[in-house]
Amino acid sequence: MSDFMENGSPTPLSLDDILDGDVDGLLDAPDKPKKVTSSDRLERAFLEVVEFRRTHGRVPSSETREIAERKLGARLDGILANDQKVEALKHLDEFGLLDATEPPESLDDLLEGGGLDDLLGDDGGVLDVSDLPVHRKPESPDSVAKRVKAEDFEQFEHLFKAKHAELADGTFQLVAFTGLDLIREGVFFVLGGVMCFVAEVGEDVDLVVGGKPKQKQRLRVVFENGTESRMYKQSLMTRMYEQQGQVLARTGVDTSEIFDADVESGHIYVLQSLSEDSAISGLRDLHKIGFSTTSVEQRIRNAESSPTYLMAPVRVVADYRLYNVKPSALEHLLHRVFSAARLDLTQIDRKGRDYDPSEWFIVPRDVVNRAVAMIISGEIVDYAYDPALQQLSPRR
Incomplete structure (x- = not known):
């Protein structure tokens, strides 16, 4: 029964009385949602693969024409290609999806395994192509x-x-x-x-x-x-x-x-010098590797007047567009990777001042291509250029 004051009005309840009377927990502060980590996302992605195995009794294929299954198959392929992810997910692998399989040592071992016989038996109709689209005959051999x-x-x-x-x-x-x-x-x-x-x-x-x-x-x-x-x-x-x-x-x-979420950061460009100076023209595999937020054509205007371009015209041999990359970090990374092959040369500009160009390297073009690919994949941080071997080698 409620308490009343002398004038007959209800006695005001204290904060403690209100909290004690909240038997249904209406005033409880909601729990702060737990932040989802990259590990949580990885486990959640793998559990979808596990659920597919549980439901269908087989591993999802990355080569099927069924979109949802192909996505799960590609996801599993990506996990299997990363030892760290495999190790992190082993505690969830109830079907042995992450177990490493021993590859056959020879063609005889492969044939003895019976895998080809099962395929050629084709009980499941794998080789039945009757439902595939009919390819139209091209209009010309070209x-x-x-x-x-x-x-x-x-x-x-x-x-x-x-x-x-x-x-x-x-x-x-x-x-x-x-x-x-x-x-x-x-x-x-x-x-x-x-x-x-x-x-x-x-x-x-x-x-x-x-x-x-x-x-x-x-x-x-x-x-x-x-x-x-x-x-x-x-x-x-x-x-x-x-x-x-x-x-x-x-x-x-x-x-x-589809592409609007990618922000173009700029260009990695690779240049060759057209200098007639024998000290420069005689250097095989001499390339300038740089980064530009504007077009490369705009960047190299009046190259023959700039010591940055060895006071000579240049030719563009590669222009790679990059997305979602921090420009300053990328340029620093490129120069660090090829630091052992940097050109040691002092130029004199039109005002008679000495200038040491820092973006010219003696590196084969195919190695530059590989470095750019490894920058995009993220692997480049573990590599450096070895001038003696003329290749990118793991850092020691």
Whole structure:
């Protein structure tokens, strides 16, 4: 029963009385939500793979045409390629998904394993291609681009590893291919279950197709199996539609804005000097490696008047667009990696002042390409250039 004061009014309750009377906990402060860590996200991603194994009784495949399963399969592939992630997830691996399998030591061992016999038996209809899309016959032999071995594949291998890792941790996801506008330099696709990368987009070429003039662009498409194709842009679009191809997009970005989440940081450029000075022209593999937030063409204007460019015209041999990278850190990293190969030369500018150019290095072009790829994948921090071996070697 409530207490009353002398005038008959209820006695005001104290704060302690109010809190003690809150039997339903209405006044309890809500628990502060726990911050989700990268470890939590990794475990959550792996548990989705585990749940698929529990539900379907098999490991998800990264090569199936079923989008949801292919995403889980690619995620598992990315985890298996990273020993640290495997170790961190072992306590959740109730089906042995992370157990290392011993590779066959010879072709005989592979054949004795019975795996090929099971495949050729085809009880599950794996080899039944009756439901696959019918490929249209090309209009001319020139439109056919066969895959050949990519001789410089080591320059791209790191990019594929990085993208598989980003698929595994959820930074990127696979989304449906929606049109020709998505085919541009630097974009990754999945075509026929194989990841591919548009390394180059050529100039417009005027062709006559079906009796009508038409502009087309040749691409250089590199596949993660070590092959490449010089197909036309429109040909890649056709194959993407026919084979229900997918594009890698940053998670959380709408398909219509698929690249808007990436912020262009600038360009890594590689230059060669056109100097007629024998002290410079006689140096093989001399390259200037730098970073620019503006176009490279704008950056090298009046190069012949600047000691930065050795007081001579230069030729652009590579121009890499970069996204989501801190410019100052990138430039410092490049110079640190190639510090042992820096050109030791003093230039005199037009005012007679001494100048030591700091961005010229004696490094083969293919090594520069590999370094750029390793910067994008993040591996470069553990490497440095060895001038004696002319290659990037692990830091000691």
